[in-house]
Amino acid sequence: MTTTEIKTNDRGTAPATTDRSNPTTARLDFAKTAPKVFRAVIGLDAAARAGLDPTLVELVQIRASHLNRCAYCLHMHTTDARKAGESEDRLHMVAVWQEADHFFTEREQAALALTDAVTRIGDAGVPDGVYDRAAAHFDEEELAHLLALILTINTWNRIALSTAKRAGTDER
Numbered sequence: 001m002t003t004t005e006i007k008t009n010d011r012g013t014a015p016a017t018t019d020r021s022n023p024t025t026a027r028l029d030f031a032k033t034a035p036k037v038f039r040a041v042i043g044l045d046a047a048a049r050a051g052l053d054p055t056l057v058e059l060v061q062i063r064a065s066h067l068n069r070c071a072y073c074l075h076m077h078t079t080d081a082r083k084a085g086e087s088e089d090r091l092h093m094v095a096v097w098q099e100a101d102h103f104f105t106e107r108e109q110a111a112l113a114l115t116d117a118v119t120r121i122g123d124a125g126v127p128d129g130v131y132d133r134a135a136a137h138f139d140e141e142e143l144a145h146l147l148a149l150i151l152t153i154n155t156w157n158r159i160a161l162s163t164a165k166r167a168g169t170d171e172r
Helices: 035-049 054-068 071-083 088-096 106-119 128-137 140-162
Strands: none
Touching: 035 140, 054 071, 054 088, 054 106, 054 140, 071 088, 071 140, 106 128, 106 140, 128 140
16 A cells, blocks of 8 residues: 555554655654653653562563554563563563463563553453452552553553654664
């Protein structure tokens, strides 16, 4: 399909018309266009991670990125997880963590369940059972940080998707 052809996707809406085969065709550079906002999100991200296990942080970010279909963030966080020593088996199982729960600790499963609920909040809110499961594995401060982490990765996913960031082009 060329950028001049308009077809609808499976949701019945027209896809973006930016030519993704041409890496020089881009939407706005969010970091340069809104630097104060960008730095604020970076600050929230850093504050959210404080006190959380780095492996858990990456699993949460990977899961939310799967759910949001954000290839840019998924590539970034699977790369970061590998650098931190995460196994390929676990990385492959994040997308199907409920069916492969034996790959993850109870604490990680609780965090992934909360990630699913918060990321899909419009579907059913955050059910009490999901919240209670997370609260059983995280103290209040950790739970607050976990929620902030989930909110932050959802924000990053939306920035990357809205500005058409391309997987594999992160500058870190």
